[in-house]
Amino acid sequence: MPSTIYEFDMPLNNGQKKSLADYKQQVVLIVNTASKCGFTPQYTGLQAMHEKFKDRGFEVLGFPCDQFGHQEPGDDSEIEQFCSLNYNVDFPLFKKTDVNGKNASPFFDFLKSEAPGLLGSKSIKWNFTKFLVNRDGKVIARYAPKTKPEDIEKDIEKLL
Incomplete structure (x- = not known):
């Protein structure tokens, strides 16, 4: 059983494999996303957080998913x-x-x-x-869909 996210390779949306080990020594927020969801406007907050903290070793990783109400129908x-x-x-x-x-x-199972x-x-x-x-x-917290990105900033600040 893996012990960190660094043990996974995941395909980027262009099909290229990305080793999550490339994010070593960074704080990472992993989000399953969708384009036609009531929470889709959270992309604004995720992008703002990405811009605010990226120079301090922070990264947002988006994983589109179509398993909830067919809200990510596109390719x-x-x-x-x-x-x-x-x-x-x-x-x-x-x-x-x-x-x-x-x-x-298997990455999301982990x-x-x-x-x-x-x-x-x-x-x-x-x-x-x-x-x-x-x-x-190491995964240290999980947040519900209704938790806005800005409500996570204090937790991110502590890790940076």
């Missing part, structure tokens, strides 16, 4: 275009990913086991669930 290039045009997103977006079920990414949800639940309940990772690659 990877359409998702990237949507995020760029509507929210000026320039943090890394990965390939559309299953976060629950039999086809769930995140869920490291930071279970309410009452120990392992499954992700909706889009924009967030996982905060410290500079050692």
Whole structure:
């Protein structure tokens, strides 16, 4: 069983493999995203946080997911275009990913086991669930979809 996020390689939205070890010694916020969700405007806060803290060793990683209400119907290039045009997103977006079920990414299985949800639940309940990772690659917190990015800033500040 992996012990840090650094043990995973994940495909970026252009299909290129990205080693998460490239984020060693950075604080990382991992988010399962969707373009047609009530929480989609959180892209604004995620991008603002990315810009505010990136020079201090912080990165947001977006993982589009279509498992909740079919709210991410587009392909990877359409998702990237949507995020760029509507929210000026320039943090890394990965390939559309299953976060629950039999086809769930092993990476998300790891995140869920490291930071279970309410009452120990392992499954992700909706889009924009967030996982905060410290500079050692350890998952230290999980945030509900309704938790706004700006409400996480204090926790990020402590780790930077």
